[in-house]
Amino acid sequence: MQKKVLVIEDSRTAMNIAVKLVEKAGLVPVPAQSLTEAQHVFTHSVPEEFLCAIVDYNLPDATHGQAIDFCLESVLPTIVITGRMDNKTRSDVLRREVVDYIPKENAQTYDYLSRLLVRLERNKNIGVIVAEQDRSTTRAMVPLLKRHNFTTYEVNSAEETYRLLRENPNIKLVITGHEMEDQHSTRLIANLRVEYPKERLAIISVCDKNNELNSARFIKSGANDFLLKPYCHEEFLCRITQNIELIENVEALTSLANTDFLTGLFNRRYFFDRLSSLVSASPASHAIAMLDLDHFKQINDTYGHDAGDDVLITTARLLRQCLPEAIIARFGGEEFCVFMHQTAPKLAFKKVETFRRTLEQQFIQSGESSIKVTSSIGLITDLKADLSECVSAADELLYAAKTNGRNRVICDIPEVTARLATTT
Template sequence: MQDEVPKVLVIEDSVTSMKVIKHLIMNVGLEPVGVNCLADAEMALARTNADEFLCAVVDYCLPDALDGEAIDFTISAAIPTVVITGRLDEATRTSVLNRDVVDYIPKENAQVYEYLGRLIKRLEKNREIGVLVVDDSRLSRTMITSLLDRHNFITYEASDGEEGLAALRQYKNIQLVITDENMPNMTGLDMVAEIRRTISKDDLAIIGLSGEGSSALSARFIKSGANDYLNKPYCHEEFFCRVIQNVEYIENIEAIRRASNTDYLTGLPNRRHFFTRISANLKIAPVNVVIGMVDVDMVHWINESYGYEAGDKVLKEIAALLEKHFPNSHVSRFGGEEFCIYSSGLPIASIAGAFEAFQEEVSHHRVYFEGNEIQSKVSIGVTSQFNGDIHESLKVAGANLHKAREQGDNQVVFS
């Protein structure tokens, strides 16, 4: 059963604004639930579990809720709430920000709706992101985590640097650490320095906090390895801007890595990433190493007969079958029609069986393209000969692949 699409509650009495907001919500793959007054919102929530809503987009002034009562309603239902309003006066802004809202968006121009779309998408992503708050003050930790909860982050707490390091080892989804400086056992600066011994700024963001207000301390945090720094007390809007900026920095670095390490056509790791991953695996003295080279037969003929798009579709479907049959192995596209599979730690007999099952399924698989039924086959060379040199094993697997080609299409040669 597929997961249900998260809903977004929209409380807005303007027909035009409702149409625009619903459109942008659907564009980010979510389901809008629109009502035009507080009474209808109460009825909608009575029919639906509040947990089904990712967030609510609420107009400040409604026919039956002139002074933000609809905001209080969604917040009391524990739904992260984004406020939109045509009022631009300071009193309204202060009234909104005194509530536990996610953000406040004035209806000034069309660009604010683009911002709203990015914000809603951000709230969806945040559900998978862990943030560690390290502070010896329970009150301070609670205040920070309550702010992070508004933005749907998964939060973890630690009362000093040693507990913070332990939490990092335990929870693998942490992308951001927010830490105070003055703590017992291990200070924030010492914890940051210790983290940076093994985790780079590109893999984990750190924001330092302190109530001292010292420019020297902010510099010390940055020099110790923090990505950013905030003085206490801080404005909630600035806090969220810093948090999102640092989380998106980590995401952007990861996106660049994926782009450089991923084959654009199949989505599999590319040749360069293959050697990076295998080099890391070789450091742990792997056992039962098996290397397989797969060549897709007749791709040139398919390209000439049906066009390059047909050949691309064949390669993509072959890649999907490789992922299916080798879920616990490293599968990469080496280029052209060649793929490589590296397995370690699994019974050699089971891996040999996986190659045979893969070859058998490919032989019966049909690719449908523009009304044509295309059959493709594969030649496979496999070896379990491994002396610690991955390049030597690849040569043996490549030689076996050459033998398989000489024997005709759809063959497996194993040594």
Template sequence: MPTPLRAPAAPTGNIPLPQRILVVENSRTHARLIGEAIEQKLALPVAYAATLTEARTMLEQQQDWFMVVTSLVLADGSHDEVVEFFLSRELPTVVVSGVYDEAMRQQILRRQIVDYVLKNTPGSIDYLVWLVQRLERNRRIAALIVDDSRSTRAHAAALLAMYGFRVLEAADGEAGLAVLDANPDIRLAIVDQEMPGMKGHEFTRRLRARHARDHLAIIGISGTSDASLVPRFLKSGANDFLHKPFSREEFFCRVSQNIDQLELIGTLQDLATRDFLTGLPNRRHFLSECHALLPNTLGRQQAVTAAIVDIDHFKHINDTYGHEAGDLALKAVAQTIAQHAGAQDLIARFGGEEFCALVPYLGEGEAVEYFEDLRQRIEALQVDVGGKVLRMTVSIGLFRTRFPGQTLNHLLTEADRRLYLAKAGGRNRVVSTG
């Protein structure tokens, strides 16, 4: 009988996630190929062992192990002993083998082994690197299973947990919607068709109305042979569909492909909306967000403060220390602005050495105090540039209003005029009147 799959314990709270990877391999050359590829591409620490005895010592000496990549051919252990050794320690384990043996592959995949990968095949190292990256990222993702069958939920939950996901469950559509509302970090939903009260495709339609494709992937599942069900799910907003019973490998490939696509969309959105150097929102995104926030805030006669922050003598920094130092200065200022900003504030790198902010709800005195504190934080920065300490200051122009109908262009023009007064008045200051 196959060993029942069990869900490993998930990390809780703000405890740092383990990062260290153990490569167990009697071929030092192959071990280094795997380990160096992981370290170079993923920046995760890798340690090496050639035997189970070495692996046992290393596991006992260190506690921050994330996963194991192990060969089945070791000097001090049979195939079964190698597998049982790591499974008993509840470490996500990937087996690599130099020989394709279908019976051995099937036997191993009936255990709680993440994957079985052939050595020395084209792309095997790249696949292992992708697999490690996928498992590491999955630990920050929640997944929801919506199915009225307790056994199906348990099976799918164990698979998702093995791949690192935090798993939540619901027995019907209404419960599923409630779980999603309470857990905004859910990025994947596995949805069965045959459920009481609300069919899977109808649940998918309602779910998609609340969550866009760039935030949530939905995979429909069903044991029915109804050919119309797949297009019905897809037209209702599902990303994919699986027929029950599904194999472990197909399940993992479909899930991973959909999560990869979500991350790719996120990357493309970041490229479109974020400044590449500093990581702050870019000018285009800032203007778009401001146009949405401004009429809502001013329409309720709530105050809004626009500010332009400009690094003083930035050309002198580049000329004296070099453009790399200028980039470090921009990053340091951007990080300080990001740390200073509240959840409701809109900030951006506006261009060059200039940054912009739109901050709602501050009183007149509060606005000046808020940006004076930011100015002081930037003045206190000490940026290491090749062993030398770079210090800098900023000038800030603000304009605060609470009158409905004021345009963003007017706010920014007035803030820019006050920035000019701050520069003319000697720099390193905040000017809010003029």
């Protein structure tokens, strides 16, 4: 269900902009032009349905931020927008526990609001470690992170930091001070970089302004960024966001490079890059299946290429459904490869046979057409060679399945092959 955003704004122009930004973020705007209207709307709604509120500091019936107080008392994360740029207004806003405040200054500030709305939802799945012996620093940071919906972990030792990272793959950022209980922070950073590259884990170091030399030491040890104390509310949150977004952008680019654009499965290059060393290390415990859709050219010729795409997408979905723990790649065209990690031979055969039967029974809708398709599969369970040779061996069995009538699995398991031969 889409989350809602309460928008309290008396300016029609500003309201229209905010509503469009909320919708752009995939959220549902709930507009109100005054504090009174907002109180009525919110009290007649389900609070859990709301992600946050966007509130104008100066409203006709709330000239000094009273609408902010209403939202915070309603346990509603609050983003403040204001046309006032003076220090007094800024201080009055930031003394409250708001998510952030945004001046109605230019198009870029509204772009920041748009990104912030997306972040509030996305941050729920992101962990941040605050590794710091100075309790006052921790007490200042953690509430700010929680207002932005991050999952926070407070530690005061390097060993706890290592453990949390091993146990929580959602952690994307470590904020560390100068000294830990059991290790200097430069050593902590250097150790983390051995296992976690900068595009996987961001590290921000925090140090006093009167000891600026430490910032260079932290960066040289592998930190992504640094903060000098005392820092302002906005600088802290902007640096956090920028470092998280950098990691997400790298992840998005990596995903594009490693996946097939149509089906979302891995591509051939990633399949070989990821699995070559794994097969070489323990070949006997895995299985590889090569499969091909039967008479796929006829589907394209009869129903069109859009229908062919629908068939490929459905095939990929059924592969994930029938083989949820397997690594599956589209090798090109209508050919797919499946890697089953530590799977016994007969179980591997059972899984691919289940897929074959499931696909055979499926009616694939494409426009007004209902299409039936079958697959031929070659399965190899004795992986004695390198990955490329194993795939070639599975491909030979696939060819045998094609020449023996299609819509079948042929494998290298003698008893299964003998049983199938007597029933064919």
